[in-house]
Amino acid sequence: MKYTCPHCGNKTFTPLRKALCGGLSSSGKPCPECGGRCVNGKLSLLVNTVLRLTALIMIIRIYFKHTTLTEVFWYGVVPMIAAYVIGFLFDMFFGKLTEAIKRQ
Numbered sequence: 001m002k003y004t005c006p007h008c009g010n011k012t013f014t015p016l017r018k019a020l021c022g023g024l025s026s027s028g029k030p031c032p033e034c035g036g037r038c039v040n041g042k043l044s045l046l047v048n049t050v051l052r053l054t055a056l057i058m059i060i061r062i063y064f065k066h067t068t069l070t071e072v073f074w075y076g077v078v079p080m081i082a083a084y085v086i087g088f089l090f091d092m093f094f095g096k097l098t099e100a101i102k103r104q
């Protein structure tokens with residue numbers, strides 16, 4: 001299973017390579033065929049924003065409550081890690097690659 005490069009139209013991106021491209025604000029990864037830089041599109045940005053915002057809200061909530069260290073771990077640390085892992089997996093298997101806007 002490979003993803004299509006938006007520059008040359010060849011299926012050159014593996015799921016892992018696609019996930020490592022980052023979002024719209026990053027400089028992306030070059031295509032092995034044409035060298036054009038690619039990033040994950042708007043859907044990835046939306047999903048990652050929602051995930052991180054949800055994790056942040058959970059962390060803020062736990063911060064203002066007097067809780068035990070175990071609770072801080074389960075409701076503060078775990079959601080934060082989960083947000084990044086789910087975001088990464090989403091980039092691996094969903095969404096489309098787009099041309100990088102940033103130039104290096």
Ligand SMILES: [Zn+2]
Binds near residue numbers: 008
């Ligand atoms: Zn290409």
